[in-house]
Amino acid sequence: YRDLIPEFDAFIKALERPHPSHLRVNTLKTTDKQLKERLSRYGCLLKPLSLDNAYSFYNLSTPGATLEYFLGHYHLQGLSSMLPPVVLEPREGELILDMCASPGSKTSQIAQLTANRAVIFANELNRKRLSILKFQLERLGVTSTIITSYQAQNFPTKMPDGSPLRFDRVLLDAPCTGEGRYRRIMRKDELKKMQEHSEKASQRMAVYQKQMILRGFDLLKRGGVLVYSTCTYSPYENEAVVDFLLKNRPEAELEPFSIKGIRLVEGVNYWKGMAFSRELLNTGRLYPHYVDSWGFFIARIRKN
Ligand SMILES: C[S@@+](CC[C@H](N)C(=O)[O-])C[C@H]1O[C@@H](n2cnc3c(N)ncnc32)[C@H](O)[C@@H]1O
Missing domain, CATH: 3.40.50.150 (Vaccinia Virus protein VP39)
Structure with missing residues (x-):
């Protein structure tokens, strides 16, 4: 190519x-602010991407196995x-x-x-x-x-x-x-x-x-x-x-x-x-x- x-x-x-690790905040269930706060308890940091509700995240070793994941607060999805x-x-x-x-x-x-x-x-x-x-x-x-x-x-x-x-x-x-x-x-x-x-x-x-x-x-x-x-x-x-x-x-x-x-x-x-x-x-x-x-x-x- x-x-x-x-x-x-x-x-x-x-x-x-x-x-990189990206996620979309699921606003059907939570808000950006609430998710940030909840994931910060695991030491996870969210950095905003250029789209609403889209973030790259750091310091979350099992992003598909947190309580917030199972509750549907976010979805793992590339930008x-x-x-x-x-x-x-x-x-x-x-x-x-x-x-x-x-x-x-x-x-x-x-x-x-x-x-x-x-x-x-x-x-x-x-x-x-x-x-x-x-x-x-x-x-x-x-x-x-x-x-x-x-x-x-x-x-x-x-x-x-x-x-x-x-x-x-x-x-x-x-x-x-x-x-x-x-x-x-x-x-x-x-x-x-x-x-x-x-x-x-x-x-x-x-x-x-x-x-x-x-x-x-x-x-x-x-x-x-x-x-x-x-x-x-x-x-x-x-x-x-x-x-x-x-x-x-x-x-x-x-x-x-x-x-x-x-x-x-x-x-x-x-x-x-x-x-x-x-x-x-x-x-x-x-x-x-x-x-x-x-x-x-x-x-x-x-x-x-
Ligand atoms: C690129 S993936 C879709 C990803 C999905 N849109 C998402 O964002 O999560 C393509 C999907 O088409 C399905 N697929 C393949 N052939 C198909 C067909 N003939 N009709 C309908 N779905 C088909 C595959 O099983 C696969 O799940």
Whole structure:
């Protein structure tokens, strides 16, 4: 990716550092002030990140095993993984679909951003991951979700009575090759994935991502917003997927976005002999040497 990623040497250096510890305060259950106070009893320090309710934390050796964790006062989530729900801009009263939801980091964040006052379909295909999703939503006090288990690309477009099922907002945080998670200290499954990773794997993954993005877009109301995100760098899984949507759905328009305090790099409109629409420059790429977190790609699409 030397041709793709700016300041490539700094990028490689950033990968050699472990991912910092980040958490999101769950305002459905507590406040920033209360959590700070409670975690300080363990000697834990919270340092604010550039997003509301987001912190890096220090001196907490078992962050997934404290009383406050089990009470759902916070969620362990990397900063860049908190950005797609922010770009989605969910509002209270809306009907929202999270097409690939487990373990529920973004579903619960959407519930938090809408104070449990939207209706969120949280969809997850994998049975095992479905129980993790249920556990996390319950732990975090999320009471505004309907859990479903469809293949995202075949998510029903009609209600049982035959009326169309359409959403105000759709999040497609797609299954991907996960290159953005390659940093020093990885889980065993991530390490294995990295060792076996190939360009072909991205191309194979893109076949499903294209089916999913079409379905996600078709499930939108007119005027609705779809956010497509991955934690990978490959343009096959990112710009090429969004370009495929633009070519197949003329009503789709890429909207530019920015997030205060977050350095985004614009998407590419050319990769290995493939030319994409210029609109792809409106997508955002996150690199660990600019935002010290996972690598991510985010696109915000409006249905006209
Ligand atoms: C990137 S993860 C989602 C992470 C989640 N959005 C979060 O923030 O916690 C992608 C998820 O999609 C699920 N998945 C894979 N193929 C799917 C399909 N065809 N339909 C629905 N979900 C699928 C995977 O099991 C995985 O849980």
